[in-house]
Amino acid sequence: MKQLATAALLALTTAFAAHADEPQKGGTLNMVVQPEPPTVMLGLNKLGPVSFVGSKIYEGLITFAPDMTPQPLLAKSWEISEDGLSYTFHLREGVKWHDGAPFTSADVIYSFSEFLPKAFSRTKRVMSFVEEMTAPDEHTVVFKLKEPYAAFLIIFEVTGGTMVPKHIYEGTDIFKNPANDHPIGTGPFKFDEWNKGSYIHLVRNDDYWQDGKPYLDDLYFRIIPDANSRAIAFEQGQVDLLRGGDVENFEVSRLTAMDGVEMTEKGWEFYDPLAIININTRNAPLDNVKVRQAISYALDRQFMIDAVFGGFGKPAYGPMTERTPYYDPSVLTDYTFDLDKAKALMAESGVTAQNGVYATLDLMPLPYGETWQRQAEYIRQQLKEIGIETNVVSVDVPGWVERTTSGKFDITTNFIYLLGDPAMGVGQTYQSDNQLGRGTAANVDGYENPEIDRIFAEAGKTLDPAKRKAFYAQAQEILSRDAPVIWSHAMSYPTVYRSKIKNLITTAPGLNETFADVWIAK
Incomplete structure (x- = not known):
């Protein structure tokens, strides 16, 4: 009898576990989108906040x-x-x-x-x-x-x-089409409402092509102005998920320690984000390679990672990360923090100092929250050590995009997505025919090197992996030496979420996936 009861209990427990793993329909997922996106029409804008929301409305072929x-x-x-x-x-x-x-x-x-x-x-x-x-x-x-x-x-x-509907856009000004304010996609969620400064609301697409999906009824993307308020909103249960950057990284361990909360760094394999410092090489003295190298040596990357980015990330000294195919650290210039070398390079640069100051430049932080502001303050402090004064210029997201893509800056902080293959996400940042007006991940720095242009052109059309590896090793060596940008670190984004959320991150695009498979355990 005891064995029978035990067997029955085991069977019941197993059945319950199996049932618990079955996707359950219904429920609302509350998230944060920050900063507030300029649009959710993913066909027109690929900034992080737009991709996060728009990827639930629109789909690609793969x-x-x-x-x-x-x-x-x-x-x-x-x-x-x-x-x-x-x-x-x-x-x-x-x-x-x-x-x-x-x-x-x-x-x-x-x-x-x-x-x-x-x-x-x-x-x-x-x-x-x-x-x-x-x-x-x-x-x-x-x-x-x-x-x-x-x-x-x-x-x-x-x-x-992003697939866009021909019948809506053909023959119109795509940038002014009314559908941009009420986007029409094929995704599992449909646009419902955007209450500016408060939330974006998406609802279940009952005619979605995957039968029975999505499981969730609706999605709310809450617009909460500062990192501390976002942390409080999560603690109080007002939001269920925090993306990397939603709260200060030093808050992650505290929030993850809460009951029923988990953290993952997965879901960024496709984007492979690399933090960089854009240097406008059109402007003196930033057109001087020794000045750019000096700036690179003046920055303690590990300190930035630990003190500013909460310990998430790895130092970077070149245009690829170890997650990128064809990454070759053996060819990179070693820009390990060395203030004496930085000062020596400034002295060798040929730039004349006035009262110990070589230049006064504008430093424009990426307007994505307090972390980037603190990074700018650290950069300002370190540049002062090597005789470069800076004015920190704060702008909103549209202003930052406009100034960055039109070359109206000296130095700005940024990050780029490497997108799984150097031909796609790396070359665009350094090729001379991809400069102003072509996005914040383009060659906004004005760097021009015919050899780099040739290498990326050849590597992109080469299918043999060994030959591609040789091409990209050459590119990494040249770029690391020329320092057209200052590479900060390979970024790592922690996602903090409640354990009741299932199937949250299952693909390389991670949180920029459709969420058709996401469900909430009751």
């Missing part, structure tokens, strides 16, 4: 597993020709835009031939490799390339290849 293996999304399958010149995508049938119109190959052709190249320099650059796009039928799209492009598939993930 996504990526944590190991960067491509996975089907709006495309159910695809083939690549042996010569790397032809990509054929087979689209899912029965997919509808949020207004009920069918999603077809015509939308894909329009998105990549008309809309996205107008909005993004990265898409325009990649599409320059394409000779022809055709749609044999409503659910097939073929891209024929002029020459191979090793990173071509990456452009089809949602933040690179």
Whole structure:
């Protein structure tokens, strides 16, 4: 009898555990988006806050597993020709835009031939490799390339290849279309309301192409002005999830210690964020390589990581991180903190000092919260040590984007996404034909080096991994020596969330995924 009772209890426990792991429908997920995005129309803007919200509304043809293996999304399958010149995508049938119109190959052709190249320099650059796009039928799209492009598939993930509805945008000014204020995608959640300064509300798409999904009823993205208030909102249960940067990193361990709270650093494999300090090489004395090298030596990266970024990250001395394919630390200049070397380089630079001051420059922090402000204060302190005075210039997000992309700065803090392949996320920051007006991850610093241009052009169309490795080793050596930007650290973003949230991060884009599979345990 005892054995029977024990067996029955075990069976009941096992059944309960299995049931507990079954996705449950319903519930509201409360999150924070900061700073408040300028739009949630992901086809027009790829800034972090826009991608976080917009990726629930819009979709791409594919996504990526944590190991960067491509996975089907709006495309159910695809083939690549042996010569790397032809990509054929087979689209899912029965997919509808949020207004009920069918999603077809015509939308894909329009998105990549008309809309996205107008909005993004990265898409325009990649599409320059394409000779022809055709749609044999409503659910097939073929891209024929002029020459191979090793990173071509990456452009089809949602933040690179947001699908937009042709029937809404064709023949209009895409930047002024009314749909930008009430976005229409194919994703699991539909736009409902944006109460400026308070929240963005998305609701369940009942006609979503994945049967039974999404599991959640709705999403709220709360707009909370400062990091301390966001931490309090999480403690009090007003929000259920905090992305990296939502609160001060030193708060992460305290919040994670709360009952029913977990933390993960996963979900950034696709983006591979690298913190940098943009140096406008058009402006004297920043056009002097020894001055740029001096700045690089003057910064204690490990101190910045520990004191400013809460211990999350690893020092970086070149254009790639150890997470990036073809990273080669052996070729990098070692910019380990050395104030004496920094001062010596300033003395050797040929720049004349007046009363011990070589230059007075504007320093513009990235307006993404208190952490970046504190980093700017540290940079200011260290530059003063080597005879460079700075004026800290604080601007809002639109102002920062405008000044950075138009070259109206001396020094600004920033971070870029390396996007899984150097041909996609690295080269754009240093190639001379990708400068002003092309986004904050472009070559906003005005760096020009014909050899770097040649290397990235050759590496991008080379399919042999060994040859690509050799090309990118050359690029890393040259860039690290020239210091067109100051590399700060490979960033690590902690996500703090309540244990009741299931299937939160399952892909390489992490929190910039659709959330179709996310559910809340009751």
